[in-house]
Amino acid sequence: MLRYIALRSRQTRWFSSSAVSLAFNASLPRGPTQQIFGNDTWALQTPSLTHLPAAEREIGWYQRGGVTPFEFSLPKDNSSPYTKDSEFKQLLDQTLAEYYHTTVRKSGSDASFMEDAWLRLRDYIYKQLEDPQLPQRMQEYRPSVGESIQPSRPDSLLAQLYHSDKLAPGVWSTILKTGEKVPSRAEIYRHIVAGMARYIQEKEVVPQRLRTLDTDDTEGIDITNPSEWFPQARKIRRHVVLHLGPTNSGKTYRALQRLKSAESGYYAGPLRLLAREVYDRFKSEGIACNLLTGEEVIQELDAQGNPVGLTSGTVEMLPTGTPLDVVVLDEIQMMADPDRGWAWTNALLGACAREVHVCGEQSALPLIRKLVKLTGDKLTVNEYDRLGELRVEPTAMPRSLAGLRKGDCVIAFSKKKILEMKLQIERQTQLKVAVIYGSLPPETRVQQAALFNNGECDVLVASDAVGMGLNLAIDRIVFTTDVKFNGAEMVPLTQSQIKQIGGRAGRFKSQGGPRPVGLITTTDSGVLASVRRGIEAPVKYLDSAVIWPTREVCEQMVVRYPPGTHTAVLLDAFAQQVERHPARIYTLPSFDNMRLTLSLFADIEGLSFADQLRLSSAPVKDLPLVKAAFRQFCGTVARQETRALLSYGFPFELLDYQFIDSEQCTLEQYEALYHIIMLFFWLSNRYREYFIDTESARDLKYFCELIIFEKLDRLKRNPYMRGGAQGGRDLRALYGKRGSRKR
Numbered sequence: 001m002l003r004y005i006a007l008r009s010r011q012t013r014w015f016s017s018s019a020v021s022l023a024f025n026a027s028l029p030r031g032p033t034q035q036i037f038g039n040d041t042w043a044l045q046t047p048s049l050t051h052l053p054a055a056e057r058e059i060g061w062y063q064r065g066g067v068t069p070f071e072f073s074l075p076k077d078n079s080s081p082y083t084k085d086s087e088f089k090q091l092l093d094q095t096l097a098e099y100y101h102t103t104v105r106k107s108g109s110d111a112s113f114m115e116d117a118w119l120r121l122r123d124y125i126y127k128q129l130e131d132p133q134l135p136q137r138m139q140e141y142r143p144s145v146g147e148s149i150q151p152s153r154p155d156s157l158l159a160q161l162y163h164s165d166k167l168a169p170g171v172w173s174t175i176l177k178t179g180e181k182v183p184s185r186a187e188i189y190r191h192i193v194a195g196m197a198r199y200i201q202e203k204e205v206v207p208q209r210l211r212t213l214d215t216d217d218t219e220g221i222d223i224t225n226p227s228e229w230f231p232q233a234r235k236i237r238r239h240v241v242l243h244l245g246p247t248n249s250g251k252t253y254r255a256l257q258r259l260k261s262a263e264s265g266y267y268a269g270p271l272r273l274l275a276r277e278v279y280d281r282f283k284s285e286g287i288a289c290n291l292l293t294g295e296e297v298i299q300e301l302d303a304q305g306n307p308v309g310l311t312s313g314t315v316e317m318l319p320t321g322t323p324l325d326v327v328v329l330d331e332i333q334m335m336a337d338p339d340r341g342w343a344w345t346n347a348l349l350g351a352c353a354r355e356v357h358v359c360g361e362q363s364a365l366p367l368i369r370k371l372v373k374l375t376g377d378k379l380t381v382n383e384y385d386r387l388g389e390l391r392v393e394p395t396a397m398p399r400s401l402a403g404l405r406k407g408d409c410v411i412a413f414s415k416k417k418i419l420e421m422k423l424q425i426e427r428q429t430q431l432k433v434a435v436i437y438g439s440l441p442p443e444t445r446v447q448q449a450a451l452f453n454n455g456e457c458d459v460l461v462a463s464d465a466v467g468m469g470l471n472l473a474i475d476r477i478v479f480t481t482d483v484k485f486n487g488a489e490m491v492p493l494t495q496s497q498i499k500q501i502g503g504r505a506g507r508f509k510s511q512g513g514p515r516p517v518g519l520i521t522t523t524d525s526g527v528l529a530s531v532r533r534g535i536e537a538p539v540k541y542l543d544s545a546v547i548w549p550t551r552e553v554c555e556q557m558v559v560r561y562p563p564g565t566h567t568a569v570l571l572d573a574f575a576q577q578v579e580r581h582p583a584r585i586y587t588l589p590s591f592d593n594m595r596l597t598l599s600l601f602a603d604i605e606g607l608s609f610a611d612q613l614r615l616s617s618a619p620v621k622d623l624p625l626v627k628a629a630f631r632q633f634c635g636t637v638a639r640q641e642t643r644a645l646l647s648y649g650f651p652f653e654l655l656d657y658q659f660i661d662s663e664q665c666t667l668e669q670y671e672a673l674y675h676i677i678m679l680f681f682w683l684s685n686r687y688r689e690y691f692i693d694t695e696s697a698r699d700l701k702y703f704c705e706l707i708i709f710e711k712l713d714r715l716k717r718n719p720y721m722r723g724g725a726q727g728g729r730d731l732r733a734l735y736g737k738r739g740s741r742k743r
Helices: 002-010 022-027 032-038 086-104 108-129 134-140 145-149 154-162 169-176 185-211 251-260 272-284 332-336 341-350 362-375 415-428 442-453 495-502 525-536 551-558 567-578 592-601 609-615 624-639 667-686 694-713 731-739
Strands: 239-244 265-269 290-292 310-314 324-329 353-360 378-383 390-392 408-411 433-436 459-462 476-479 483-485 490-492 518-522
Touching: 086 108, 086 154, 086 185, 108 154, 108 185, 134 154, 145 169, 154 185, 154 624, 169 185, 239 251, 239 362, 251 265, 251 272, 251 324, 251 353, 265 272, 272 290, 272 310, 272 442, 324 341, 332 341, 332 353, 332 362, 341 362, 353 362, 362 378, 390 525, 415 433, 415 459, 433 442, 442 459, 442 694, 476 495, 476 525, 495 525, 518 525, 551 609, 592 609, 592 624, 609 624, 624 667, 667 694
Parallel strands: 239 353, 239 378, 265 310, 265 324, 290 310, 324 353, 390 518, 408 459, 408 476, 433 459, 476 518
Antiparallel strands: 483 490
16 A cells, blocks of 8 residues: 555646447337438427327316316325325315416416417426336435525426425525415415426427428528537648657657647547646646546646646647647547547637647548648648657567566556456466556556566566556567457457557657667567568558537537427438548447447436537447446436435445455446546536535545555456456445435
8 A cells, every 4th residue: 555655646746529320220119210311291399208198198188167177097006105195185286276277267368378388397297206216316315505596407396395394494486485474285286387397388389380480491400510519620721730650759759849839739649648748748847727528637837827828638628719829739640530530520620729749640631631621721741750760570479478577568458457467477477467458547557667667677568558558668569369359359459559559569669769660579479470561561551531510519409309309310410411422531439339328328317418429429338337427427417416426325335445355346446437437527527506515526536546556456356257346345236325315
């Protein structure tokens, strides 16, 4: 633990994007939903009434006198408070009857709007009465003054009515302006019902009707030319400066030198870890700088108390509409990545800066020339050679892992294999091993890198996570395989991947001095031949850039469709328009990850289209506990709740020193908790009013990182082999037990 704290103190500070798969269309009914776009017959829309009985959808049903038409028809086994509490039932029925006869029937020229709002209100109530979880939801409901002044959560109407007496009588006297008189329950119910109906009319019915007055189809918004999605960038003639070269050619260093001298600018990196590295470098040189990533925001102020002009952040967070002097866009070849490539393409097209310095591999040059021609910007190309020699050894490493030496980095492509090799190397040799892999917290990666760089660990075993970011004192890269799992099958490493990973050899030495020759070898002769071909292969140029409409473009287009249209249908239509670009240089992203994320909240009602777009790009790891937590977070957004991380009942009691040496609490369990915490930070940066108390979350993050670091340092056996994770504590069961506990 002391080694962890010492490493942590060496750092200047601690570490403290949307598309959806078109595959969803296959699950949609082939009928009116998809035929509706072919004509204008949807111009007179009625509310979506999925829970209201058919007979009650006719407005004449309610025009009889008395209370009976306003009762709710429910099955005998219904267990809602409406059937169990006769006083509540009578008061609700009477309130609805009074509101209908005094307001809806006498609405005059607004009758059509009022009637639609009335039917939608009834539908909301039926939905809640039919919900088997209603008693629990009502028990968890906490009334607020703001919601009582202007009711705005139709999904919680019954809970708000039922618990309206939880507010002090004086509060209701103030809201209803009754002076010293305490309002009756009937008066409070009338206020809440009327306010909720008004909210539904203003937020759902009226926008729906007004939206359909324009029956133009989506051709009214041209999204076939992505360069026009960024009008602020098109107003200026930018100077795009390319810095192209292999790994360890100094291209990013030269671009950052220009950024340092600018009054305003942004470094757009591929990883939070790399953005933090640039931030720390600037700070250590006395250059004021902000940090902006999906999970962390640090804003620095100058002597006058104004925000400083330079920011280091991830590429997805680049504010494309903000005028800047200089933008540095790193790893530009990533614009062809099927998952995240759209972020680089959007940044290149949309950076609103007079100078855009673009760093990356030579493979991107022809494609960038085409894109810059479309934007009408000036282009300057700088190409660099590698600083130091890179050499593939003539034979595979003798004696396999026993032939390792200090300064080697062994490459494997699964967490299970990496930890297995760490233990194997430490058993067979006198070498101490550090590890780096993708699901490891970035902070822990930095510390493992520090152990390797300063000589406390002799060998590094890592995944392709070493190919981007992190300065590492690697003398020799040792490939153990030339294939990796892509999520569906084992596939050969690409030439670009081999060059990127192999290029890390000889990249950095903490003690300074001349750079050594970078060496590459393998543990197998067949793999060596494959790696040699990859290193020596000529440059393979990119032929297309991955693109996806910005959130602003999507929101402009969604108003042209009928309310309630399935999100996947909307995005499918967007995709078809993007593919029409005459230059044929844009492709659509791989939607597998986004499809899986969307499926996690597809059944949660109350999420707007903008919310769905935002949440579909959330960094949700494929771990059961993380996915279950994300569903809870999405429910918080849908219900517009305000919650702290500790209020969800996740098993944070495991963040205790006593579990560091316990094999019953595995690395995977702590990694899952870590990713939940970081997901909470990601959401807090986007929904500050819903996800609060980030200070407590930072404390949890610190302890989680500490335990992960110590568990790696004290690892005695692979927790992912038989008898490891399977034999550990069932974290999902523990979480499920806690999550169901009354709070």
